[in-house]
Amino acid sequence: GNSVTQMEGPVTLSEEAFLTINCTYTATGYPSLFWYVQYPGEGLQLLLKATKADDKGSNKGFEATYRKETTSFHLEKGSVQVSDSAVYFCALPSASGGYNKLIFGAGTRLAVHP
């Protein structure tokens, strides 16, 4: 079945540093891929998505490109801020059950220091 693997955290960076959080997937077909972010004390919210190969999703300075060749969807940001401190989840729909189930990676905690 479909699955997603993301790098373990925590990732600790100084403000304005470059961020990469790795995500690789295994999938039947070419499902949409998502990045969600969870700020402290809140639920998950969609950060960005890509619906087909070579698509680039972007939002709030974050980007991720759907790469079929490397089965990856790495999250990047050129200059992080303290307010980006959160847990980031890579996700894709399960192939079973009509894509009704969204499978999440284990989450990567990002801590940005001034």
Next chain:
Amino acid sequence: DTAVSQTPKYLVTQMGNDKSIKCEQNLGHDTMYWYKQDSKKFLKIMFSYNNKELIINETVPNRFSPKSPDKAHLNLHINSLELGDSAVYFCASRGQPNSPLHFGNGTRLTVT
């Protein structure tokens, strides 16, 4: 204005008690979910309903019983609470298949 709202935000109770968590969405979505997030932030789907019909029922103890009175509401009742049930429970909803989920802010359940 809140799209997916769940109550209560915090729930502290003793082992053996029965408790309920309520969820409502005003997005007009047909599909709703319950997810459990453990202390390491790992998210596991529990249940999903589509238009009041159960469509996903993962390997969850039968002490957990979801109920959907209409497509805008999905409640979770837990009988005979155990220490291991302590977690954050998230409600979510979704429109079309393959579209993003919208999450509530979670209910932190602590069983003592």
